[in-house]
Amino acid sequence: MRMNYQFLAKAVLGVAFLLFPLNTSLKADTTYNDGGTHNINSTIPTGVVSIDNKTTVNVMTNGVITGAVQDNADGIDLMNNSSVNIYDGSVTAGTGSGAVGIYSQEASSISIYGGTIAGGSGYGILADNSNLNINGGNIKGGSGDYSMGIVTGNSTTNIHGGNITGGSGKWSYGIATYNSTMNIYGGNITGGSGGQWDYGAKISIGSVVNIYGGSISGGLIGIEADRSSVVNWYGGNISAGTEKWATGIVAFEDSRINIFGSDFNYGFGSISNTSGILTGTLSDGTAINIKFEQDYAGQIILSTIPEPASIAILTLGGLAILKRRKR
Numbered sequence: 001m002r003m004n005y006q007f008l009a010k011a012v013l014g015v016a017f018l019l020f021p022l023n024t025s026l027k028a029d030t031t032y033n034d035g036g037t038h039n040i041n042s043t044i045p046t047g048v049v050s051i052d053n054k055t056t057v058n059v060m061t062n063g064v065i066t067g068a069v070q071d072n073a074d075g076i077d078l079m080n081n082s083s084v085n086i087y088d089g090s091v092t093a094g095t096g097s098g099a100v101g102i103y104s105q106e107a108s109s110i111s112i113y114g115g116t117i118a119g120g121s122g123y124g125i126l127a128d129n130s131n132l133n134i135n136g137g138n139i140k141g142g143s144g145d146y147s148m149g150i151v152t153g154n155s156t157t158n159i160h161g162g163n164i165t166g167g168s169g170k171w172s173y174g175i176a177t178y179n180s181t182m183n184i185y186g187g188n189i190t191g192g193s194g195g196q197w198d199y200g201a202k203i204s205i206g207s208v209v210n211i212y213g214g215s216i217s218g219g220l221i222g223i224e225a226d227r228s229s230v231v232n233w234y235g236g237n238i239s240a241g242t243e244k245w246a247t248g249i250v251a252f253e254d255s256r257i258n259i260f261g262s263d264f265n266y267g268f269g270s271i272s273n274t275s276g277i278l279t280g281t282l283s284d285g286t287a288i289n290i291k292f293e294q295d296y297a298g299q300i301i302l303s304t305i306p307e308p309a310s311i312a313i314l315t316l317g318g319l320a321i322l323k324r325r326k327r
Helices: 308-313
Strands: 030-032 037-040 049-051 056-059 064-066 076-078 083-086 090-092 102-104 109-112 116-118 125-128 131-134 138-140 150-153 156-159 163-165 175-178 181-184 188-190 201-204 208-211 215-217 221-225 230-233 237-239 247-251 256-262 275-282 287-294 299-303
Touching: 049 056, 076 083, 102 109, 125 131, 215 221, 221 230, 221 237, 221 256, 230 247, 237 247, 237 287, 247 256, 247 299, 287 299
Parallel strands: 030 049, 037 056, 049 076, 056 083, 064 090, 076 102, 083 109, 090 116, 102 125, 109 131, 116 138, 125 150, 131 156, 138 163, 150 175, 156 181, 163 188, 175 201, 181 208, 188 215, 201 221, 208 230, 215 237, 221 247, 230 256, 247 287, 256 299
Antiparallel strands: 256 275, 275 287
């Protein structure tokens, strides 16, 4: 079975929540499962590429992987402690319903240094119980209703560079997480062109996201935390569009957005207003002027630059940060 994190939305002041049904995967057309290492530097026959049994595949210059024209025709299916490294070339899902550029599960790992990964009608990357490292390249969601750039569940992600973009469907978040940890140091994360739910980032269901740099931008919302999630914002840029309801940061449903810096126009601690404009300077020196909203027991909390010893207790509600700052 494959987990297909379809996002079924309800409208609450223009905010969506997540539901996760299951779907079946398509039989592989090309399989690597010998536990060795393989380099792809040419065009693979059209169809799903399966990587299994602790096998490593490197996609090099001129490497091209394209899923078939049928439902769930992913570009790559990765499983059982296997790894794929994308250095260049392209990985593109097929054009059928639910087709994902790369689908990873079972403690597998994805590392991206360059190249292009694109969803068909679905996500660019779907990572379930996996490790994801993005240092470069371009990742984009597809054209279906659920066309997020990256979706993670029970996974750990580190983003140092690259461009991550939602697709052209209704729910076209740049990134979406559930019960996951994500550290953002750089790169550009952008909501898609669907025009309805084009968030930069949707952080949900107990996730922890630490933002040290990079750029996150959406049309309706820059970043939303909901359902007992935590966002720690130290640096980088977050922005939303110019329409009436566009909001930079949103905290809902027992979630927390902790913002570290100085010279804020609100006092340190929890902001009491349910909405407004926040100005100040982040820990990395970035000046902010951003619209916010908090409701349904969500909180936005302003803090001074933390001491290294306090990093481990920054998350609230029993959540722990897994990444410590380097001294």
